[in-house]
Amino acid sequence: MPKRVDPEERRAQIAAALLRVAARQGLEAVSLRHVATEAGVTTGMVQHYFPSKEAMMDFALATVGERYGRRMAANAAALEAEPSPADVVRVTLTSMIPVDADEREDARVALAFQSYAAARPAAAAGLGGTNARFRDHLATQIESCRRSADIDPSVAATALLATAEGLALQVLSSTLSPTEAVEALDQQLALVIGEAVRPPAPELRRAKA
Template identity: 50%
Template sequence: MPKVVDHNERRTRIAEALLRVAGEHGLEAVSLRHVAAEAGVTSGMVQHYFRTKDEMMAFALEVVRERSEARLTAAAAGLGPDPTPRRLLRTIVAEVLPVDEPRRADGRVALAFLAYTAVRPEAAAPLRADTAEMRAFVADRIRAGGPREGIDPDLAAVGLLALMEGLGVHLLGGHYGPDVALAALDAHLDTIFE
C-alpha cells in the first residue's frame, strides 16, 4: 500500500525550519540547502514544494501570520466576553511585543521579513493588507473606548501601531527592557483615552 503523505505538514515543517534559520542567523542565511538541513530533509524535497526562495518565503510569512493571529486571538479571549477597548488594545499590543524568548524569536523573524518585503513590493502586499485591517480595528476600538477630546481615532491608531513596532525594535536591540516598554505603552494609551 502506498504511503500517505501530508503535503501541508511537510510544507509547514519546511517553513518552520526556514523560520528557525532566519531567527538564528537572519534571512540572508536562508537558502534551500540550509533550510533542508534544518528541516532534516533533502534539498530536492524542499524544491519539490517550493520552486524558488521567494515561494518558500511567502509560505513562511503566511505561517508567521497564522501563528501570530492565533496568539492574539487567544490573548483577547483570555480577557473574557466584554473587555474595555483600552484593555483589549493594551493586551494585543503587549502580546506582540518581544518581551520573552519565544516572542523575541518571532520578533527577529518579523523584522527580517519586513526588511525582505521592503525591496520586494509584490511580497509586501499581504503585509499591507494586514496593516490596513489592523489599523481599522484599532481605530474602531479607540472610537468605542471614548478617546480624549481632539484625538482623531484613525491617526491615534497609526500612532499606536507605530509605537508597537518601535518598541519591538528597541526591545530586540536591548535598548530597554519589558518594564520600560510596557510603561511606555500604558503612558501612550493614557494620552488616547479619557
C-alpha cells in the same frame, strides 16, 4: 505502504525550518539547501512544495503573521468575559512586545521580514494588506473608547502600532526591558483612551496560544 504526508503539514514544517534559520542567522542565510537541512528533508522535497525561494519566503511571512494572530487571540481570550474596547486595544498591542525567548525569536524574524519586504514590492503589498486590516481592527476599538472627539481613530491606530513595533525593536536591540516597554506603551495609550487602560502585570504573564 508509504505513509501519506499532508501537503499543508509538510509546507508548515518547511516554513518552521525557515523561521528557525532566519531567527539564528538572518534571512540572508536562508537558502533552499539550508532550509532542507534544518527541516530534515531533501532539497528536492523543498522545491516540490515551493518552486522558488520567493514562494517559500512568502509562505513563511504568512506563517509569522498567523503566529502573532494566535498570540493576540489567546491573550485576548484570557481577559474577563466581556473585555472593554480599551482592554482589547491594550492586549493586542502589548502582544507585540516580546517577553520570553520564543517571542523574541518571532520578533527577530518579523523584523527581518519587514526589511525583506521593503525591497520587494510583491512582499510589501502582502504585508501592507495585513497591516491595513490590523490597523482597521484597532481603529474600530479606538473609536469606541477614545477620550476626545479630536482624536482620529485611524491615525491613532497607525501611531500606536508604530509605537508598539518600535518598542519591540528596542527590547530586541537594547537594554530596554519588556516591562519598561509596556509602561511606555501604556502612557501612549492613556493619551488616546484614558484611564480605562489597565496597568501591566509585574510578570507580564502571557496566555499560551
